[in-house]
Amino acid sequence: MYKHILLAADGSENSLRAADEAIKVASLVEDSQIEIIYIIDFDDIKADVLHSGSKVELDHTRRKHLIPFEEKMKAHGVNYKTTVFNGYPGQKIVEYANDQNVDMLIIGSRGLNTFQEMFVGSVSHKVFKRANSPVLIVK
Amino acid sequence: MNYNLKVDVIVVSKIKTEWFSNVRGDILSGILVALALIPEAIAFSIIAGVDPMVGLYASFTIAVIIAFAGGRPGMISAATGAMALLMAPLVREHGLDYLLAATILTGVIQVIFGIFKVAKVMKFIPRAVMIGFVNALAILIFMAQVPHFIGISNMTYIFVAITLAIIYILPRFFKAIPAPLIAIIVLTAIALYTNFDLRTVGDLGTITRSFPEFFIPNVPFNLETLAIIFPFSIALAIVGLLETLLTASIVDEMTDTESDKNRESRGQGIANFITGFFGGMAGCAMIGQSVINVKSGGRGRLSTLVAGVFLIFLIIGLGDLVVRIPMPVLVGIMIMVSIGTFDWGSFKYLVKAPRTDAIVMLVTVVVVVATSDLSKGVIAGVILSAIFFVSKISKIKVVKSQVNEQTIYEVEGQLFFASVEDFLAGFDQSVSNENIVIDFSSAHIWDDSAVGAVDTVMIKLQENKNHVKIIGLNKSSKKLVDQLAVYDI
Incomplete structure (x- = not known):
C-alpha cells in the first residue's frame, strides 16, 4: 500500500493542491507517512544570498515556504516529516524517490518559475518520466 | 599529551575531509573549471590592459595557493573582472611593473585585514549595496566588451551572435563539455580555415608557453611608488574581499556547510602577495566559476588545486592555439559572464524594496559606472545607507x-x-x-x-x-x- 508518500513542495499553488491530494491518500492508508520534500534550487541561491540581509533571514524565508504545508498536515492529523535538499529540483526529487523506494510521489503540475519552464520543461514532467514509483501529478 | 593527540587526530581528519573526501568529483569539476577559466582569464587580462599571460599566471598561482591557504574549500579564486576593471587605469598610466607591485601590496593589506578580522565588517554592508555591486560589475564587464565588437567588421557581429547562440542553446542538449569551450574550439577552427576579417587574442598580446617565474617587479622602491600604488591596492583589497566573502556565502549556502571567513581573507592576501612576484595580476574569488564548480560536483580543496594545475598545463600545451582564438568569441563569452553576473531580481527589488534601499542600490550602480571604480560605488552606497539609517532612527x-x-x-x-x-x-x-x-x-x-x-x-x-x-x-x-x-x- 501507499505507506511512504513523497510530496514535492515548492510553495506554488499547484504544490499546495498536491498537498491536499496527498492528505486524501494518506488518510485512506493506515500507518502511512507523508514526506514533504523541498529542494532549494542551485540556480536560485546566488540571488537568495544577495537579497537576504543575513543567514538568519535566509533560513527564515526558507522555513516560511514550508509552513502552509505543515499546517495542512497538522490540521488533518496526518503523520508527516520534512526533508530539505540543495540541488536541481527535478533531478534531486527523482534521485531521492528512487533511492528511498517511495510508494507514491505526488507533485504539482507546474512550479513557481513558469518562465523557466517554457524553456527547460517542467519539473513534474521530468519527475514523471524518471521516477520508478507511481506518480500523481496534480493540476 | 592525551589532549595533543586528540587535536592531531582532529586536524588529520579535517585535512582528509577537506582534501580527499570527494576525489573523483573534485578532479572532474576542477578540470571543467580550468576549461571555463581560460577564456575568462584572457578576457580579464585584456580588460586590465595586460598580456593574456598576466591573467593566466594569476589564475594558476591564485587557484593553487588558495587551495591550501583559503578558508572555503571548493571555492574558485583566480583573475577576476572586478579586479581587472580597477587596475586598468594603473596599467594605462604606469605599466605592468606597477600593477605587480600593487598586487603584492594588495596581498599585504588583505593579510592585515584577515588578521584584524575585517570579514566581520561585511555584515555592515547592506544588501542594497551588494546588489548594486554585482549589477555595476555586470554593466562594466559588458561595457568593456563594446570596443571589441562595435564597428570592427560585420563578421565580428556574426561571430559574437554565433558564440551566444552556442552558449545558450547547446547546453539544453549536451552538457558534458562547457558550451563556451565548444564555441571556442568550433569558431577558432572555422576562423583558422577561412579568411574572415576578425581580430584574435594574438593581436592584443602574446602567450608564453612556460611556467611563471619568480621576479621582483621593476619599480623604484620609494615613497613616490607607494603613493602611486597604494590607492589602487586599497581599492583592490576591499573589492577583492567583498566579492570573495559574497562568493563564500553563496558556496556555504550551496553546499550547506560553514567556512572560515578570516582564514579566507588571509588566504586571499597570501595568494595575491605571491602572485605579484610571479608576474600575475591581483585576483579574488569568482562567483560564476565557484557556482560551476559546486554544480559539477566539486566540494573539496582538491577541486581548486586541479583547476589551477590543469589550467597551466593546458596553456603550456596549447598556447599556440590560444592566440588564434577570435576576439568576438571571447566577447560573446564575456557577454554571457555579464548576463550571469547581473542580478535579474533587481527590477522587482526596485519596485518592492523600501525606497531608501532602492535609492542606495541605484546610487551604488551609478557611482561605479560613472567612475569605473567598484570601490567608490561601494563606499558611496555604504555612506548613503548609513545616512538613511540615521535619519530613519532619528525620528523622535x-x-x-x-x-x-x-x-x-x-x-x-x-x-x-x-x-x-x-x-x-x-x-x-x-x-x-x-x-x-x-x-x-x-x-x-x-x-x-x-x-x-x-x-x-x-x-x-x-x-x-x-x-x-x-x-x-x-x-x-x-x-x-x-x-x-x-x-x-
Whole structure:
C-alpha cells in the first residue's frame, strides 16, 4: 500500500493542491507517512544570498515556504516529516524517490518559475518520466 | 599529551575531509573549471590592459595557493573582472611593473585585514549595496566588451551572435563539455580555415608557453611608488574581499556547510602577495566559476588545486592555439559572464524594496559606472545607507497630554545628536508655574548631545518656575544623565 508518500513542495499553488491530494491518500492508508520534500534550487541561491540581509533571514524565508504545508498536515492529523535538499529540483526529487523506494510521489503540475519552464520543461514532467514509483501529478 | 593527540587526530581528519573526501568529483569539476577559466582569464587580462599571460599566471598561482591557504574549500579564486576593471587605469598610466607591485601590496593589506578580522565588517554592508555591486560589475564587464565588437567588421557581429547562440542553446542538449569551450574550439577552427576579417587574442598580446617565474617587479622602491600604488591596492583589497566573502556565502549556502571567513581573507592576501612576484595580476574569488564548480560536483580543496594545475598545463600545451582564438568569441563569452553576473531580481527589488534601499542600490550602480571604480560605488552606497539609517532612527516623538493639572510629555524614540532638535521643538518652553512630567519610558538616551538637550529643556522650564519631574529613564540612559547632566533635580 501507499505507506511512504513523497510530496514535492515548492510553495506554488499547484504544490499546495498536491498537498491536499496527498492528505486524501494518506488518510485512506493506515500507518502511512507523508514526506514533504523541498529542494532549494542551485540556480536560485546566488540571488537568495544577495537579497537576504543575513543567514538568519535566509533560513527564515526558507522555513516560511514550508509552513502552509505543515499546517495542512497538522490540521488533518496526518503523520508527516520534512526533508530539505540543495540541488536541481527535478533531478534531486527523482534521485531521492528512487533511492528511498517511495510508494507514491505526488507533485504539482507546474512550479513557481513558469518562465523557466517554457524553456527547460517542467519539473513534474521530468519527475514523471524518471521516477520508478507511481506518480500523481496534480493540476 | 592525551589532549595533543586528540587535536592531531582532529586536524588529520579535517585535512582528509577537506582534501580527499570527494576525489573523483573534485578532479572532474576542477578540470571543467580550468576549461571555463581560460577564456575568462584572457578576457580579464585584456580588460586590465595586460598580456593574456598576466591573467593566466594569476589564475594558476591564485587557484593553487588558495587551495591550501583559503578558508572555503571548493571555492574558485583566480583573475577576476572586478579586479581587472580597477587596475586598468594603473596599467594605462604606469605599466605592468606597477600593477605587480600593487598586487603584492594588495596581498599585504588583505593579510592585515584577515588578521584584524575585517570579514566581520561585511555584515555592515547592506544588501542594497551588494546588489548594486554585482549589477555595476555586470554593466562594466559588458561595457568593456563594446570596443571589441562595435564597428570592427560585420563578421565580428556574426561571430559574437554565433558564440551566444552556442552558449545558450547547446547546453539544453549536451552538457558534458562547457558550451563556451565548444564555441571556442568550433569558431577558432572555422576562423583558422577561412579568411574572415576578425581580430584574435594574438593581436592584443602574446602567450608564453612556460611556467611563471619568480621576479621582483621593476619599480623604484620609494615613497613616490607607494603613493602611486597604494590607492589602487586599497581599492583592490576591499573589492577583492567583498566579492570573495559574497562568493563564500553563496558556496556555504550551496553546499550547506560553514567556512572560515578570516582564514579566507588571509588566504586571499597570501595568494595575491605571491602572485605579484610571479608576474600575475591581483585576483579574488569568482562567483560564476565557484557556482560551476559546486554544480559539477566539486566540494573539496582538491577541486581548486586541479583547476589551477590543469589550467597551466593546458596553456603550456596549447598556447599556440590560444592566440588564434577570435576576439568576438571571447566577447560573446564575456557577454554571457555579464548576463550571469547581473542580478535579474533587481527590477522587482526596485519596485518592492523600501525606497531608501532602492535609492542606495541605484546610487551604488551609478557611482561605479560613472567612475569605473567598484570601490567608490561601494563606499558611496555604504555612506548613503548609513545616512538613511540615521535619519530613519532619528525620528523622535514628543506627545503632550494634560492629566489632573499635570502636563505630561511622553518621549518616544532614540535621543541622540541627530534627533535633539526635533526633541527640543516638542516642548512648549514658554509656560510657567506648572507641574510637568517628562516620561522617557519609550525613549533611549545615547550621547552627550542627548543629555545636553534634556538639560536645556529642564533648565528652561525650571527658570520659569515650573515644577519638572523626569520619569521612566532606562538603566543606561539614567547612568548617562547622572554622569553628564547639570540641571538640578
